Amino acid sequence: MTHTDWSDVPGRLARLAAEPGAEGIFGARAHRWSLEPALRAGELAELEGQLRVELPEEYRSFLLAAGRGGAGPAYGLFPPRRTDGRWAWAGDGAELTDRDSLARPFPHTEAFNPADALPEPPDEEDFDTVEAFNDAEDAYWERYDEVVYAPGHAIGLLYLCHLGCALREALVVSGPARGRMWADDTAEGGGFRPLRDDDGTPLGFARWYRRWLEASEMSARAATVRG
Incomplete structure (x- = not known):
């Protein structure tokens, strides 16, 4: 089976949906083991035309052959949807994707943390009054948000799922780590980091998705046996 062959996925999701132990798996109540209908070729062409970039092959083949979103890691895959003629991904954190900059390269191949560029937070012992410390602390955290959450860090990243607690995972669309x-x-x-398989291999979309699917199947079987 190639990385772009998704023919097994509908059956595996259907079996998970029928498995008594699957309903307790994290995120299952959100996506219910169901995928939204796949994109038509014309829809994908329109979407990529608006983005001015071709999506990585493993993901675009999933959109065409398996589904546009739904059942997937954590709370599920963000689906692309057309609203007023404009394509965008929907979900908690999907708005972090800057559609206008997806064609610009994400420059990183190794983990990085924007917070590393900042000094340590102010220490109350260094201030004569509580008011002075509070002012310094407010200024520090305002600067922290400006640096750490600057949208430029996510250029070339397509956010695909939400893990809870504002933690998200994304696909690199452009740049040296494209497809990962x-x-x-x-x-x-914690900043940004590449996701890796158990052997340290960087995860592409296909392995990332199938790794979740395999883990879900094992968890469901184990829960059913225990139940």
Whole structure:
């Protein structure tokens, strides 16, 4: 089976939906093991035309052959939808994708944390009054948000799912890491990092999705046996 062959996915999701132990798997209540209808070739062409970039092959083949979104890691895959003639992804955090900059290269291949450029937060012991410390602390965290959450860090990233607690995972659409999946852990101060398989291999979209599918099947079987 190639990375762009998704013919097994509908049957596997259907079996998971029927497995008693599957309903307790994280995120299942959100996506219910169901995929939204696949995109038609003309819809994908229109979407890519608006983005001015071709999506990585593993993901675009999924959109055409499996579904546009729904059942997937964590709370599920963000689906692309057309609203007033404009394509955009829908979901909690999907708005982090800057559609106008997806064609610009994401420059990183190794983990990075924008917060590393900042000094340590102010220490209350360094201030004569509580008011002065509070002012310095407010200024620090305002600057922290400006640096860490600057939209430029996500150029070339297509956000695809939400793990909860504002943690998200994204596909690199442009740049040297094109086609690979990255984690955005900035909400917990962790910055950005490439996702890797158990052997350290960088995860592309296909392996990322199938890894979740395999883990879900194992968890569902185990829960059913215990139940």
